Amino acid sequence: xxxxxxxxxxxxxxxxxxxxxxxxxxxxxxxxxxxxxxxxxxxxxxxxxxxxxxxxxxxxxxxxxxxxxxxxxxxxxxxxxxxxxxxxxxxxxxxxxxxxxxxxxxxxxxxxxxxxxxxxxxxxxxxxxxxxxxxxxxxxxxxxxxxxxxxxxxxxxxxxxxxxxxxxxxxxxxxxxxxxxxxxxxxxxxxxxxxxxxxxxxxxxxxxxxxxxxxxxxxxxxxxxxxxxxxxxxxxxxxxxxxxxxxxxxxxxxxxxxxxxxxxxxxxxxxxxxxxxxxxxxxxxxxx
Amino acid sequence: xxxxxxxxxxxxxxxxxxxxxxxxxxxxxxxxxxxxxxxxxxxxxxxxxxxxxxxxxxxxxxxxxxxxxxxxxxxxxxxxxxxxxxxxxxxxxxxxxxxxxxxxxxxxxxxxxxxxxxxxxxxxxxxxxxxxxxxxxxxxxxxxxxxxxxxxxxxxxxxxxxxxxxxxxxxxxxxxxxxxxxxxxxxxxxxxxxxxxxxxxxxxxxxxxxxxxxxxxxxxxxxxxxxxxxxxxxxxxxxxxxxxxxxxxxxxxxxx
Numbered sequence: 001x002x003x004x005x006x007x008x009x010x011x012x013x014x015x016x017x018x019x020x021x022x023x024x025x026x027x028x029x030x031x032x033x034x035x036x037x038x039x040x041x042x043x044x045x046x047x048x049x050x051x052x053x054x055x056x057x058x059x060x061x062x063x064x065x066x067x068x069x070x071x072x073x074x075x076x077x078x079x080x081x082x083x084x085x086x087x088x089x090x091x092x093x094x095x096x097x098x099x100x101x102x103x104x105x106x107x108x109x110x111x112x113x114x115x116x117x118x119x120x121x122x123x124x125x126x127x128x129x130x131x132x133x134x135x136x137x138x139x140x141x142x143x144x145x146x147x148x149x150x151x152x153x154x155x156x157x158x159x160x161x162x163x164x165x166x167x168x169x170x171x172x173x174x175x176x177x178x179x180x181x182x183x184x185x186x187x188x189x190x191x192x193x194x195x196x197x198x199x200x201x202x203x204x205x206x207x208x209x210x211x212x213x214x215x216x217x218x219x220x221x222x223x224x225x226x227x228x229x230x231x232x233x234x235x236x237x238x239x240x241x242x243x244x245x246x247x248x249x250x251x252x253x254x255x256x257x258x259x260x261x262x263x264x265x266x267x268x269x270x271x272x273x274x275x276x277x278x279x280x281x282x283x284x285x286x287x288x
Numbered sequence: 289x290x291x292x293x294x295x296x297x298x299x300x301x302x303x304x305x306x307x308x309x310x311x312x313x314x315x316x317x318x319x320x321x322x323x324x325x326x327x328x329x330x331x332x333x334x335x336x337x338x339x340x341x342x343x344x345x346x347x348x349x350x351x352x353x354x355x356x357x358x359x360x361x362x363x364x365x366x367x368x369x370x371x372x373x374x375x376x377x378x379x380x381x382x383x384x385x386x387x388x389x390x391x392x393x394x395x396x397x398x399x400x401x402x403x404x405x406x407x408x409x410x411x412x413x414x415x416x417x418x419x420x421x422x423x424x425x426x427x428x429x430x431x432x433x434x435x436x437x438x439x440x441x442x443x444x445x446x447x448x449x450x451x452x453x454x455x456x457x458x459x460x461x462x463x464x465x466x467x468x469x470x471x472x473x474x475x476x477x478x479x480x481x482x483x484x485x486x487x488x489x490x491x492x493x494x495x496x497x498x499x500x501x502x503x504x505x506x507x508x509x510x511x512x513x514x515x516x517x518x519x520x521x522x523x524x525x526x527x528x529x530x531x532x533x534x535x536x537x538x539x540x541x542x543x544x
Contacts, residue, residue, distance in 0.1 A: 098352070099352070171388070173384060173386060173388040174388065174390055174391065175350075176347060176350070176382075176384065177384065177388055177389075177390060177450070177453075178390065178400070179347065179350070179377060180345060180347060180377055180381055180382040180384075180454070181377065181378070181381060181400060181401035181404065181453065181454065181457050182374050182375070182377040182378030182379075182381070182401060182404065182405060182457055183374070183400070183401070183404040184374055184404070187404045191400070191404070192390055192391075195391065195392070196391050
């Protein structure tokens with residue numbers, strides 16, 4: 001009887017574990033089925049490198065290059081803002097702050113993660129947009145840079161909490177070994193702790209980027225949504241995620257446009273998959 | 289390096305007490321360490337041996353709940369009030385119980401200290417690395433693979449690497465916190481041999497759980513018990529005719 005119970009529990013857990021993987025595979029096939037259907041009428045080359053995204057033109061244009069570059073610019077900007085900020089924050093929390101402040105800051109950072117993206121978009125629209133517009137004397141404040149700022153704040157909690165974990169899991173003996181040789185606290189952080197935590201730091205950055213690329217709502221509200229080839233970060237852009245969100249409702253099921261959006265989703269899936277793979281590889285290297 | 293005549297006091301400890309929160313780890317201890325001697329510190333667990341070592345090079349500063357009263361004088365200067373922590377730690381270095389090299393190459397491990405203290409010249413660093421490794425009896429074993437990771441060395445080699453690492457910063461005092469607790473007898477013998485060789489230049493304090501080791505290498509022995517210094521004397525006297533009964537009991541293995 002007891003063994004039967006064990007067996008049932010064991011199998012249930014196993015089943016749940018497999019279900020997770022099964023769903024991911026299912027989602028991938030679903031995306032691939034409709035996404036790849038696009039390439040019956042349009043060449044992969046035109047899709048990936050076409051400079052015009054205009055589904056309602058005659059004939060419709062499905063070049064995702066402007067969308068890809070839009071996502072790329074916003075992500076690049078967000079990374080450039082969030083990585084130094086997040087890293088400094090993680091080092092402060094993990095190494096410098098006294099214990100009571102450490103707990104306070106960690107709770108604060110986790111709270112930042114809990115803010116819904118629509119709220120960040122809302123704040124960005126009313127505060128950040130006008131600020132960017134005034135500072136850079138632009139016709140509109142809804143630019144890639146505005147989106148980058150908002151997304152940076154969404155990536156920071158991910159970056160900080162994973163980096164902080166990596167930094168505090170560096171063995172105490174490394175720190176003491178370095179200090180016992182007369183190195184200063186900062187020398188110890190810079191020369192011993194950060195190198196020892198480097199794999200976790202890389203993983204934190206990659207997962208932060210993954211978070212930013214997939215984000216939809218805030219970028220849709222803040223980047224101006226112009227599907228043109230961006231030249232600078234101070235112009236309106238349109239990201240891949242925002243395109244799918246904005247256009248999905250108005251496509252006809254089974255149309256070329258419908259398939260194109262699925263193909264776009266497939267590209268997005270591939271990008272986040274690769275990023276997660278890199279993060280995973282970095283974390284794995286550490287365990288060895 | 290301040291020249292103190294041989295046999296004179298290098299370190300003077302006065303009324304030293306160490307508290308962690310409200311618990312006293314060391315209670316009103318006073319004694320001195322002579323220049324270029326090996327002082328063996330013995331005593332059972334919780335006797336305050338390690339706390340004393342960590343106070344010596346101010347690693348206790350890292351523990352915010354710790355508090356030190358009384359004074360430790362190095363060459364007549366108070367380490368807590370007249371020197372800053374980095375200065376103290378450069379002159380009084382420590383070899384830990386677990387031989388833990390930093391996660392970098394053998395060369396970089398040794399050069400780590402000198403580099404942090406401003407030595408940039410590659411030639412000079414190479415000299416220091418060779419000299420330190422030779423002094424720690426490790427040179428012959430690693431000279432052909434200085435650029436490989438220090439993590440790949442055996443336990444005994446790692447511990448001698450840690451000794452070489454402390455020598456590279458040109459200290460005056462070397463503290464050992466149970467340096468051979470994780471080593472086999474042959475590696476232990478090599479570490480002890482290195483300590484003998486280093487007597488010519490350095491004052492050494494060896495905290496050990498191994499009474500026999502203290503007898504082998506110590507010039508003088510201090511016996512700590514429950515945070516008190518029970519007795520400090522020449523090794524010969526301690527091991528043949530201890531003044532305190534508790535010392536005799538501990539040495540002969542009646543407790544601890």
